[in-house]
Amino acid sequence: MEKITSFTIDHIKLQPGLYVSRKDKVGAETVTTFDLRLTSPNEEPVMNTAEMHTIEHLAATYLRNEPAWKDKVLYFGPMGCRTGFYLLLAGDYTSRDILGLVQNCFLFVRDFRGEVPGASARDCGNYLDMNLPMANYWGSRYGALLENIPEDRLVYPE
Numbered sequence: 001m002e003k004i005t006s007f008t009i010d011h012i013k014l015q016p017g018l019y020v021s022r023k024d025k026v027g028a029e030t031v032t033t034f035d036l037r038l039t040s041p042n043e044e045p046v047m048n049t050a051e052m053h054t055i056e057h058l059a060a061t062y063l064r065n066e067p068a069w070k071d072k073v074l075y076f077g078p079m080g081c082r083t084g085f086y087l088l089l090a091g092d093y094t095s096r097d098i099l100g101l102v103q104n105c106f107l108f109v110r111d112f113r114g115e116v117p118g119a120s121a122r123d124c125g126n127y128l129d130m131n132l133p134m135a136n137y138w139g140s141r142y143g144a145l146l147e148n149i150p151e152d153r154l155v156y157p158e
Contacts, residue, residue, distance in 0.1 A: 005021070005022050006021060006022075006035075009156050009157075010157055010158075011041040011042060012041075012042065013157035013158075014037060014040070014041050014156070014157060015037070015040050015153060015157075016037050016038055016039060016040060016084075016142070016145055016153065017035075017037050017095075017145070017149065017152075017153030017154060018034065018035075018036055018037075018095045018098070018099060018102055018146065018149065018153065018154055019034065019035040019037065019095060019153075019154065019155065019156050020032060020033070020034060020035075020093075020094060020095055020155075020156075021033040021034060021035040021086065023092060029090055029091075030090075030091060030092040031074060031088055031089070031090060031091075032088070032089050032091060032092060032093045033086055033087070033088050034086065034087040034088075034089070034093075034095065034098065034102075035079075035084060035086065035156075036084050036085045036086070036087055036102060036142070037083060037084040038083065038084045038085070038138055038141070038142050039083045039084065040083075041081065041083050046081065046082035046083055047082050047083070047134075047138060048082075048131065048134065049082070049129055050129050050130055050131035050134065051131045051134035051135045051137075051138055052078045052082060052085075053078075053126065053129050053130055053131075054116055054119075054130045054131055054132055054134070054135035055078075055085070055109055055135045055138060055139070056076065056077055056078055056085070057116050057117055057118050057119060057124070057130075058108065058109045058112050058116065058117065058135060058139075059076050059085070059105050059106070059108075059109060060076045060077075061117040061118070062104075062105045062108045062109075063076055063087070063101075063105055066101065066104075066105075068101075069089070069098075069101055071090075072089045072090045072091055073087075073088075073089060073090075074088040074089060074090055075087070075088040076088075087102070094154075095154040095155070096154060099146060099149070099154075102146060103143060103146040103147065106138075106139045106142045106143040106146065107139065107143045108139070109135055109136065109138070109139030109143075110136055110139030110140040110143050111136075111139070112132070112135070112136065112139075113132075116130055116132060
């Protein structure tokens, strides 16, 4: 079998950033998959499932309610390696095109207090696996990176 695209990226060189992972055609529409990389793979500790789960609930809620983008959001969810998230949008975009959206999303995660949306037995299959203080921490950390992100953190390393 051929390697899938995400396994062809040099994870030794990869640093936290906002990357276009791939672009796919679905009929006449382009779907852009973004790699929101929060940790340096194989160098830093990965995120725990509780904070990733909390970020997933908060970010998905934010993105699907953001007036200019909500109709373009197809998916937001965690990477299995626990170093970041994938965001799939309907349309042909660059990392720079969505920088403001992602930054505002993670500032929302940073500043969120109270009951996590969907964190109940009725709404979620694992509602007890949540860690809001750590989600706030990761929102702060990634939001700060996005404020002054260098160009080389917007394009995968060669």
